[in-house]
Amino acid sequence: MAHKGLRFVLQSVFIAHPMDESNPLIEQRRSKLASLRSEGVDPFRAKFTPSEPCANSHSDFVEGRAVAVAGRLVSLRDMGKTTFAHVKDQSGALQLFVRKDDVGEAAYARFRHLDLADFVGARGTLFKTKTGEISVRVSEYVVLAKALRPPPAKWHGLSDTETRYRQRYLDLMSNDEVRETFLKRSAIVHEIRAFLHRRGFAEVETPMMQAIPGGAAARPFVTRHNTFGRDFFLRIALELYLKRLLVGGIDRVFEMGRNFRNEGISRRHNPEFTMLEAYQAYGDYETMMELCQSLICHVAQMVLGTLRIEHKDADGGVIRTIDLTPEWRRARYKDLVREKAGDDWFKIVPQQRRERAAKLGIDLAAAGEDFEVTSAVFEKLIEPTLIQPTFVTHLPKELVPLAKISGDDPDTVEVFECCINGQEIAPAYTEQNDPIEQRERLQHQAGGEQQKLDEDFLVALEHGMPPAGGIGIGIDRLCMMLLGQESIRDVILFPQLKPRDEPASPSPLAP
RNA sequence: GCCUCGGUAGCUCAAUGGUAGAGCAGUUGACUCUUAAUCAAUUGGUUCUAGGUUCAAGUCCUAGCCGGGGUACCA
Numbered sequence A: 001m002a003h004k005g006l007r008f009v010l011q012s013v014f015i016a017h018p019m020d021e022s023n024p025l026i027e028q029r030r031s032k033l034a035s036l037r038s039e040g041v042d043p044f045r046a047k048f049t050p051s052e053p054c055a056n057s058h059s060d061f062v063e064g065r066a067v068a069v070a071g072r073l074v075s076l077r078d079m080g081k082t083t084f085a086h087v088k089d090q091s092g093a094l095q096l097f098v099r100k101d102d103v104g105e106a107a108y109a110r111f112r113h114l115d116l117a118d119f120v121g122a123r124g125t126l127f128k129t130k131t132g133e134i135s136v137r138v139s140e141y142v143v144l145a146k147a148l149r150p151p152p153a154k155w156h157g158l159s160d161t162e163t164r165y166r167q168r169y170l171d172l173m174s175n176d177e178v179r180e181t182f183l184k185r186s187a188i189v190h191e192i193r194a195f196l197h198r199r200g201f202a203e204v205e206t207p208m209m210q211a212i213p214g215g216a217a218a219r220p221f222v223t224r225h226n227t228f229g230r231d232f233f234l235r236i237a238l239e240l241y242l243k244r245l246l247v248g249g250i251d252r253v254f255e256m257g258r259n260f261r262n263e264g265i266s267r268r269h270n271p272e273f274t275m276l277e278a279y280q281a282y283g284d285y286e287t288m289m290e291l292c293q294s295l296i297c298h299v300a301q302m303v304l305g306t307l308r309i310e311h312k313d314a315d316g317g318v319i320r321t322i323d324l325t326p327e328w329r330r331a332r333y334k335d336l337v338r339e340k341a342g343d344d345w346f347k348i349v350p351q352q353r354r355e356r357a358a359k360l361g362i363d364l365a366a367a368g369e370d371f372e373v374t375s376a377v378f379e380k381l382i383e384p385t386l387i388q389p390t391f392v393t394h395l396p397k398e399l400v401p402l403a404k405i406s407g408d409d410p411d412t413v414e415v416f417e418c419c420i421n422g423q424e425i426a427p428a429y430t431e432q433n434d435p436i437e438q439r440e441r442l443q444h445q446a447g448g449e450q451q452k453l454d455e456d457f458l459v460a461l462e463h464g465m466p467p468a469g470g471i472g473i474g475i476d477r478l479c480m481m482l483l484g485q486e487s488i489r490d491v492i493l494f495p496q497l498k499p500r501d502e503p504a505s506p507s508p509l510a511p
Numbered sequence B: 001g002c003c004u005c006g007g008u009a010g011c012u013c014a015a016u017g018g019u020a021g022a023g024c025a026g027u028u029g030a031c032u033c034u035u036a037a038u039c040a041a042u043u044g045g046u047u048c049u050a051g052g053u054u055c056a057a058g059u060c061c062u063a064g065c066c067g068g069g070g071u072a073c074c075a
Helices: A024-038 A105-112 A161-166 A168-174 A176-198 A239-247 A285-304 A333-341 A350-359 A370-385 A435-446 A455-462 A475-483
Strands: A066-078 A082-089 A092-099 A119-128 A134-145 A222-225 A230-234 A252-260 A272-281 A308-312 A318-323 A329-332 A390-396 A412-420 A423-430 A468-474
Touching (some): A066 A092, A066 A134, A082 A105, A092 A105, A161 A168, A168 A176, A239 A252, A239 A272, A239 A455, A239 A468, A272 A285, A285 A390, A285 A423, A285 A468, A285 A475, A329 A333, A333 A370, A333 A390, A423 A475, A468 A475
Parallel strands (some): A092 A134, A329 A390
Antiparallel strands (some): A066 A082, A082 A092, A119 A134, A222 A230, A272 A468, A308 A318, A390 A412
8 A cells, every 4th residue: 555654643534534435334335425426326426406494494483484494414313204304504503303104115215214314305385293393394305415524422522622723624514603603703894894984984905915014113024026025024914004195195095804923823813813904194092092992993893792701611601791882991001010019110220120020920031121011011011911991191202103192191102002801902002203313214114124124115105104003903802802701713614733734843944 | 732521333321440222224034104114143343553451451551533611822
């Protein structure tokens, strides 16, 4: 055998090698497929048009009404000459009542030997069984697709975390609440777009492959364009292109799409994540504050029907309740820091700040500059405690090079960070539109590396950008907050996992 | 990257260093209103991988792979 020497780390029948007919469960299903074909039934060529989704039979029940339904077989109870089965489609499950006398001997025998997870279509009439369950009295059925591998356990569902993420389709088919979560995520994304369109924002698409990845400080992914013979970077933010559009006269503009950051993976970080950025000309950060609050409340109300969101532990106990009812709290960054680290925090000398931060249990290994010490205090001790929606305003200017200096405190910028559920969900600024000051601050950030400066963006600013408010909303984190999920992997359909096919190796692209 | 916990039948899980088990699923049979159907019988294992200790390893040791949690990196 050519593949005899290969070893497969995961022995699961779900992932196993395509040729492993040696597994008896697969072998049996293949042989059932063969016998169907020998009877002249090809389950992969059948045509069938359902009259309605399965759940319709419940909402629109009329005794004796003719229906045609299709779905995956999720239960099969053979009573001898009568068989009960449930088929399930996206709307839900519906019971089929199949009698030998109704469908004929050959078809009945065939039905009894269908497997769980096969797809079938059935025609018949609606009725209620003795126990009152709405069902279809089947007069004829067709096999629509044979499943050659067994589904996860019908009662326990699938709980192995790794299989759930690697083969999400199994998770979706066996865990209803998971499917609900992702359908709600879809609804959230839809409502965000609807909200912004109503407010006159135009949705655009800007380059994901960029020569200079800007708009944030993050390590990018590298990719290569063969014809140009040069490397590109996957974008780390949307900002600089959307601002070019403000220059071009698109006054209300947004993009919702993937950003890529080449950093560690955690419960809160996926290398590719979905970001909404929206810019409104002639607005400022206060404009965006109103937009942020209205947008999130609108989405919660439309998708969840409530502004109170309960997060639960594995046993169903409520860990915390988030109340989105406006108006959301506003707090100045410095006030929050003083509250936690002492009223005199900003009066003492930098060395004293380091000592005090260390005493508070902060690891300062990465904090070189003084403002980074304060930032560490905020991120470690304050942000995690901001469960209820809070707009943190007046951040130190060093943290945000793309925002305007505050009128009432020149050390700070006109910015807010909207924190909910202990995480930063949305930063927003009064955008910097002074091209000279912008150039200085970006140059300062780039350090000596001149090639990192997006000259084209700076030229655009010199053509004049209207004053504007801008906001970025992390859609994955927003979904975690709204859908009560504690891990970003549970709101991303296919979270990034380490590939199993070959060992990690140095990249030819690596610098 | 580091710390820590985990990987056993298709699924969910057991198993003092001493014959690798159960429930469900599957297979065969009975049953024309079941619904986690029931009843009878029955198949199914490279215990993640590779070494090591031992008379004997799922269990102990070492290394690796993959995953969860934490931490680091992340304006």
